[in-house]
Amino acid sequence: IKTSEAYTKTAIAMFDGIISCWYQKFKSNLVRPISYIQENIDVSWTPVIQTPPFPEYTSGHSVISAAAATVLDTLIGHNYVFEDNTSELFGMQKRKFNSFDDAAWEVSLSRFYAGIHYYEGIEQGNKQGKFIGNYILRKL
Numbered sequence: 001i002k003t004s005e006a007y008t009k010t011a012i013a014m015f016d017g018i019i020s021c022w023y024q025k026f027k028s029n030l031v032r033p034i035s036y037i038q039e040n041i042d043v044s045w046t047p048v049i050q051t052p053p054f055p056e057y058t059s060g061h062s063v064i065s066a067a068a069a070t071v072l073d074t075l076i077g078h079n080y081v082f083e084d085n086t087s088e089l090f091g092m093q094k095r096k097f098n099s100f101d102d103a104a105w106e107v108s109l110s111r112f113y114a115g116i117h118y119y120e121g122i123e124q125g126n127k128q129g130k131f132i133g134n135y136i137l138r139k140l
Contacts, residue, residue, distance in 0.1 A: 002075070010071045013136040017067035017129050021060045024128070030057040033115055047115025059117045062108035062125030063132070069104035070133025076100070104129070 033056070037045045072080070084095045084103070097103040108122040117125075 006072065006075045009075065009136055009140055010068050012140065013067040013071045013129075013133045014064045016136065017063040017132045018060065020128060020132055021058055021063040021125065022054075024058050025055040025060075028057040029055050030118075030121070032056045033118060049114045049116060051116050056117055057121045058125035058128050059108060059111050059122045060125070061111050062104075062117075062122045063129040065104035065107040066101075066126045066129025067133040067136070068129075069100035070130045071137060072100040074133075074137055 032051050034045070034047055034051045078101075079099055081096070081098055082103075084097065088094060095103075095106070097106070105126065108126050111117040112119055112122050
């Protein structure tokens, strides 16, 4: 039962997080860093990864990662230490995390460092995801 509860609540939190995020994206309609930088600072600037073709605020990766982490932190444990080795195939090292929340924040920061989000977009996306995750935990 605990495994199916974790899968179910995590999936619902992520699903609701995406709905909430995309509502906010098109309500705010904030331009991406590439648009602002190329128009006002450096016409030749490009981000590290391809910029998605939809508004910046809030970060979808931040929202769904924080929503999932909030549910998993509650159901499995706040200090659940784990390793992610999924990138070893591509020559990268294993990543060790002290909690699901730490992993979610690293996901958020990756979008900022890649140049496709402003810090505010990832920070608020993380808060939005935590809110959604806690909401799901209270309601289900």
